[in-house]
Amino acid sequence: MAADAPEPGDVAGLLAVMARLRDPQRGCPWDLRQSFASIAPYTIEEAYEVADAIERGDLADLRDELGDLLLQVVFHARMAEEAGAFGFAEVVEGIRDKLVRRHPHVFGEADAGDVAADWEAIKRAERADRGETDASALAGIARGLPEWQRAIKLQSRAARTGFDWPGHAPVIAKLHEEIEEVRAEFEACAADPADARAQARLEDELGDLLFVAANLARHARVDPGAALRRANAKFERRFRRMEALAEAEGQAFAALDLDAQERLWARAKAEERAA
Numbered sequence: 316m317a318a319d320a321p322e323p324g325d326v327a328g329l330l331a332v333m334a335r336l337r338d339p340q341r342g343c344p345w346d347l348r349q350s351f352a353s354i355a356p357y358t359i360e361e362a363y364e365v366a367d368a369i370e371r372g373d374l375a376d377l378r379d380e381l382g383d384l385l386l387q388v389v390f391h392a393r394m395a396e397e398a399g400a401f402g403f404a405e406v407v408e409g410i411r412d413k414l415v416r417r418h419p420h421v422f423g424e425a426d427a428g429d430v431a432a433d434w435e436a437i438k439r440a441e442r443a444d445r446g447e448t449d450a451s452a453l454a455g456i457a458r459g460l461p462e463w464q465r466a467i468k469l470q471s472r473a474a475r476t477g478f479d480w481p482g483h484a485p486v487i488a489k490l491h492e493e494i495e496e497v498r499a500e501f502e503a504c505a506a507d508p509a510d511a512r513a514q515a516r517l518e519d520e521l522g523d524l525l526f527v528a529a530n531l532a533r534h535a536r537v538d539p540g541a542a543l544r545r546a547n548a549k550f551e552r553r554f555r556r557m558e559a560l561a562e563a564e565g566q567a568f569a570a571l572d573l574d575a576q577e578r579l580w581a582r583a584k585a586e587e588r589a590a
Contacts (some may be wrong), residue, residue, distance in 0.1 A: 557585035
């Protein structure tokens with residue numbers, strides 16, 4: 316039986332659809348097999364789809380992607396309700412109360428002051444109320460974040476204590492230093508490819524390089540995730556153009572040698588810049 320047509324914007328209707336999908340007798344086999352762990356990757360993916368729609372300025376797609384992201388919240392809440400933990404109403408109530416609590420300058424008597432500092436102070440108080448005893452400036456940074464995002468948060472928290480580069484120039488200098496250290500470890504690995512310790516050191520140095528690159532992005536007030544999405548899109552656009560140029564000349568791109576491929580890359584790049 317089809318679900319009754321809900322009123323526009325009816326969240327209760329959406330919750331009813333999810334409840335039906337998870338119904339043990341009449342639900343969808345795929346939905347019934349899912350767990351918090353199996354759905355979590357989809358939740359992360361949908362958040363990135365939202366970011367992509369925003370990056371492209373596609374508001375129609377953003378509407379759809381926000382719906383997909385909302386579905387993830389509804390799905391998790393439904394599974395939690397089945398487990399007797401909480402339901403969607405508690406999720407809504409929790410975030411509503413948190414927003415009011417963290418904005419005393421809007422909903423209380425406090426003045427605007429330093430909103431960011433007040434926000435962090437309130438979060439620390441919340442952690443203390445939950446019995447968390449970690450007093451570090453780095454406390455409360457989620458370990459499930461994408462690592463580039465966690466790097467930015469770690470660096471930003473440390474910077475609030477004064478532990479930060481005074482500007483972008485020393486960060487760039489550090490970046491050059493890390494590149495040289497990576498180069499040295501590559502040479503060590505090339506000298507003895509079977510040396511597991513050299514490979515581990517190379518991984519460490521590459522991690523340091525990426526960490527400093529994230530720090531440079533922070534100093535530039537650039538979201539490294541957004542910057543990388545743009546770089547990925549640029550590469551994909553130019554690579555596809557190279558393939559098209561090769562095909563127009565009756566050639567298979569993969570059959571060309573590297574010099575010929577590089578010439579097509581230069582053409583694709585020049586066309587893009589001239590457009």
